[in-house]
Amino acid sequence: MRHKIKDKKPMDRAAIALVLCFSVVALASVFTVKSSLDKINLSDNNNINVPQSNQPEERSVTKQVPTVDSKDNPQSNTQNENKNSSNSSAWVAPVDGLITLEYSTELPIYSKTLNQYMVHNGIDIAAPLDSRVQAAAAGTVVETYKDDRLGYTVKINHGNGFITTYSNLSDSAVVEAGDVVKKGDIIGGIGDTSLFESSDESHLHFEMQKDDKLVNPSDYIKF
Numbered sequence: 320m321r322h323k324i325k326d327k328k329p330m331d332r333a334a335i336a337l338v339l340c341f342s343v344v345a346l347a348s349v350f351t352v353k354s355s356l357d358k359i360n361l362s363d364n365n366n367i368n369v370p371q372s373n374q375p376e377e378r379s380v381t382k383q384v385p386t387v388d389s390k391d392n393p394q395s396n397t398q399n400e401n402k403n404s405s406n407s408s409a410w411v412a413p414v415d416g417l418i419t420l421e422y423s424t425e426l427p428i429y430s431k432t433l434n435q436y437m438v439h440n441g442i443d444i445a446a447p448l449d450s451r452v453q454a455a456a457a458g459t460v461v462e463t464y465k466d467d468r469l470g471y472t473v474k475i476n477h478g479n480g481f482i483t484t485y486s487n488l489s490d491s492a493v494v495e496a497g498d499v500v501k502k503g504d505i506i507g508g509i510g511d512t513s514l515f516e517s518s519d520e521s522h523l524h525f526e527m528q529k530d531d532k533l534v535n536p537s538d539y540i541k542f
């Protein structure tokens with residue numbers, strides 16, 4: 320019995336020692352796993368937070384664009400357009416139509432009417448007779464006159480050095496010098512008053528100046 324008891328006690332001690340060892344190992348492993356997990360979590364959080372904090376913000380912004388902020392964004396766009404009224408974004412095509420003769424102040428291009436190559440200080444936009452011609456941007460009518468070559472013409476000063484000229488209009492005057500116009504206001508109708516371009520199809524001859532220099536209207540206006 321003693322032997323058995325003595326035998327059992329060492330066994331118990333061994334078992335206890337084993338259990339202790341296991342528990343220590345288990346605790347140690349738990350701690351290490353925990354700490355490593357914490358590190359991983361921390362690092363993961365850091366890693367995740369940095370890109371995710373950016374991505375969700377961007378996503379939330381882009382998500383808000385079509386949904387919550389959909390009302391605000393057009394306003395901001397129009398505000399931008401208004402702010403850029405002196406720039407290109409506030410311009411509108413004076414007539415709906417295709418460009419039939421491009422702006423070309425350096426390279427002469429062929430003129431049907433004159434049967435010769437010549438520079439073209441503006442663009443020709445095809446449009447049927449009597450089509451409404453609108454102001455390309457807000458401004459003040461500087462003068463209306465009949466140009467010997469380009470026919471009945473309206474000139475509008477938009478400020479910031481921009482002047483637009485609308486030629487080959489019909490004789491019936493719609494605006495006169497001093498009139499203040501908004502973008503899109505009707506300033507006349509397509510005519511056939513241009514002697515220089517009379518053989519070309521019905522069109523508007525449209526010129527644009529910036530700081531007293533001719534510029535290509537296509538650089539500012541979408542046609």
Ligand SMILES: [Zn+2]
Binds near residue numbers: 441442443523524525
């Ligand atoms: Zn022309």
